[in-house]
Amino acid sequence: MKMAKKIFLTVVFLIFIFGSSAGARVYLDVNQPTLIQIPIVLAKWKNVDKTPAALSEKGYEILANDLTLSGFFRIVDYHHLPPPLQGKTGIPEMLVLNEWTPAGGEILLAGEILLDPAGLNLKLRFHLFDLIEQKHLVGKEYEAPVQSLRTMVHRMADEVVLQLTGEKGVNNTKIAYVSRQTGNKEVFLSDFDGSNIRQITRNQSINLSPAWSPDGRKIAFTSYLRRNPDLYLVDADGKNSRRFLDSPGLNAAPSWSPDGKRIALMMSRDGKSEIFVVDNNGGNPKKITRGHGNEASPTWSPDGRQIAFVSDRSGSPQVYIMSDEGTDIRRLTYEGSYNTNPSWSPKDDRITYCARVGGRFNICTIGTDGSGLQRLTSGSGDNENPSWSPDGRYIAFSSTRAGASKIFIMHANGLNPRPLTQSKGGESSPAWSRRFE
């Protein structure tokens, strides 16, 4: 957390050198059902003054990986350029932009990096060019302590995604998830690109369903440490873990309201799971479901006025929507006999959930009006626990497609699935953070 703050304070403004505006052109409509990837040429970065080549190589690698992971680009690596262009570095003059035409891309990204003589601060500069129309799109410069190279490059990648797709990337986000790699279910964090993996809980207990507070500072989760599924809070750096709700029975599946003031969760005070809403200090618990069914997995609408949840009141688990007071209940899913794990898109009126189809579990999305059902996974093991990225463009989920359950990330239309980490598996319950600016 401290680190993040430091970066926040020292990263410097953006400079538009060429003064040309990026214009309103969106190069990629990411809402298309099929995705055409933009071919982008990544020229070799220039090491300004005595900046060690290792730094530019590292930064280049992070950027290429970020842009690949975004799924929006086909990377043309400088190693694969025609020989005259392979070693070409630095920001090209507009007049010689046409020499990049043989590179075979629509967009050129040129970058340079400067380590100050004291070896403490890095300056990172990049420019984007449209090689088809032979024009400059944008140029920006970042400055931060040398150890923040990765964060700076992520920010750069976010900017490239913004310029070419109309919305900023999610490279500075984290995913919390549960991993069994220690033998117990513990909460872990990973950056969007699978780096910076950190273990957050170390209690050797059963820890479930991590959920980020909207401000990105805290994670709520359920732990069996005291022989009851109690709700805990822990700071995002793994410190200050504290028991938060310990009503006998379930205190599980937390979901923060978008304003961070309330938490919806499963509680079972009368021997049956119901949806409750509590204040973010644990006070004022209110039961908002009534009836004979088992109620599970609440998720808030982006405006904080509605909650989608699972209920088996009809005889099988299905997704329902109600107001945050528990009124105006309506059933959302009708197809299939096992629809669970809803997650409400932070950006629009879609809900992703887990459906059992033919004995296998798959990720689906559906409009909150019940229209436009799409199945995003199929024929690839069991796929569960979907969670939206903060821009609503990606879904993280757990999948057994490669053997033991692992976290995967795919586009919201189901394309480009890729594993989050290189672990051996045993992962579940991904939860996506907001962007860390």
Added chain:
Amino acid sequence: MSKKSLAILILILGIGLIMTGCPKKVVKTEEPTVKLSEQKAKTDAERAKEAKEREAARIKEQEAAEKEKFEKSLTTKKEPGIQGQVSESSLIKDVHFDFDKYDIRPADAEILKANAAVLTKNPNVKIQIEGHCDERGTIEYNLALGERRASSAKAYLVSIGIPASRISTISYGKERPLDPAHNEEAWAKNRRAHTIIVAK
């Protein structure tokens, strides 16, 4: 004194003797009778007391035997990461459930009756019923299902006379499978309400 009057005197005396003698005899015979019945009453009470004591001793012995039997049936359950010293009894058996169901099946009701008999014989024992699910389905919905399974088993025990205060419940959802295999046989084993001993 004539012979006649002497004879009368003797007769009178004799009668008097008889009359006085008879009561004497009665008293004499009655006294021991009263003492006897008193004695008898006393011994009856003693006997009852003794019998009661014997019975109490027998019950105590039986209880001790039951307790010993119960104690012998126990194994300590070790769960790092979950606080509290608890044990499992081989006398208290699991009940099982159908997929996505939480109702007690008739054969399992018999198991719960047998479990209740053990609990009646060991009145200080407090239990926790754990609801478990198979690996299919999502973590959170299975938590709800496991909760309901534990509650079903508890409700049955309460309905046949075990005080609710002796039974707590916990749902482990699909987090603690008995059999880690991924097949029907394992799944059937894993859909269960398991009982642990939390106090005795």
